[in-house]
Amino acid sequence: MLEALEVSKIFVDKRALDAVSLRVEPGEIYCLLGANGAGKTTLVNLFLDFLDPTSGEVRINGRSVSEHPIACKRDVAYIPETVMLYGVLSGYENLEYFASLATGEDHSRETLIGLLEEAGLDPAAADRRVSTYSKGMRQKVGIAIALAKNAKALLLDEPTSGLDPSAAHEFSRLMQRARDRGVAVLTTTHDLFHAKQTGTRIGIMKQGCLVESLSSEDISHSDLEALYLRHMSA
Numbered sequence: 001m002l003e004a005l006e007v008s009k010i011f012v013d014k015r016a017l018d019a020v021s022l023r024v025e026p027g028e029i030y031c032l033l034g035a036n037g038a039g040k041t042t043l044v045n046l047f048l049d050f051l052d053p054t055s056g057e058v059r060i061n062g063r064s065v066s067e068h069p070i071a072c073k074r075d076v077a078y079i080p081e082t083v084m085l086y087g088v089l090s091g092y093e094n095l096e097y098f099a100s101l102a103t104g105e106d107h108s109r110e111t112l113i114g115l116l117e118e119a120g121l122d123p124a125a126a127d128r129r130v131s132t133y134s135k136g137m138r139q140k141v142g143i144a145i146a147l148a149k150n151a152k153a154l155l156l157d158e159p160t161s162g163l164d165p166s167a168a169h170e171f172s173r174l175m176q177r178a179r180d181r182g183v184a185v186l187t188t189t190h191d192l193f194h195a196k197q198t199g200t201r202i203g204i205m206k207q208g209c210l211v212e213s214l215s216s217e218d219i220s221h222s223d224l225e226a227l228y229l230r231h232m233s234a
């Protein structure tokens, strides 16, 4: 479970987050929408312990990230907009390296190829250098690393930006598979359609505040769009 409790973050004189509270239960996909600079990435970075909150607390599975950073890191996997991999290594070799770094264990080739397949990578590409991969293929290696880690929470920062519609759709299905395994998923996105299709909950952020938090079942796509635009223009 991911929890933000009245969390604020001030950078010098900029209040990037203002008393934000949210909760993502196991088996939920929480999609955070908001204009550029609304504070979405800052919130994700607090869960990753890349930043400290100015006040309030973020928790992963009930543990404070500030007080238990190592245990919390074990529980989460992170997929940024651009997955950083070693270009001179193959997708398989990257997975082998990062999976053993994350888990402290070696995995068989069969297991790792199985994870790449589960993440949707064509097995024929597994032994090709990552420098020849498309963005979507790199994302799939990122997903395979997250699967190897068997993380209880998944954090994603604009994971579908720059993916073509069918790759974005495929990526959404992977997130749904993680949700079905009981993972708590928090993702930022600018794509309202993706949020409505994929999210179980949708949050709208504006100037550091969470101004809406709703169940995606309770709102149509057109009403979500109207609500979003109303907040942005207010």
Ligand SMILES: Nc1ncnc2c1ncn2[C@@H]1O[C@H](COP(=O)(O)OP(=O)(O)OP(=O)(O)O)[C@@H](O)[C@H]1O
Pocket (backbone or CB within 6 Å): 011, 014, 015, 016, 034, 035, 036, 037, 038, 039, 040, 041, 042, 043
């Ligand atoms: N390290 C930093 N130092 C100073 N200000 C920062 C820092 N990181 C973020 N900010 C500011 O905090 C605010 C929130 O930024 P954040 O990156 O969280 O927004 P965002 O909602 O993720 O935006 P985008 O959709 O463009 O990715 C912005 O005004 C940004 O300029």
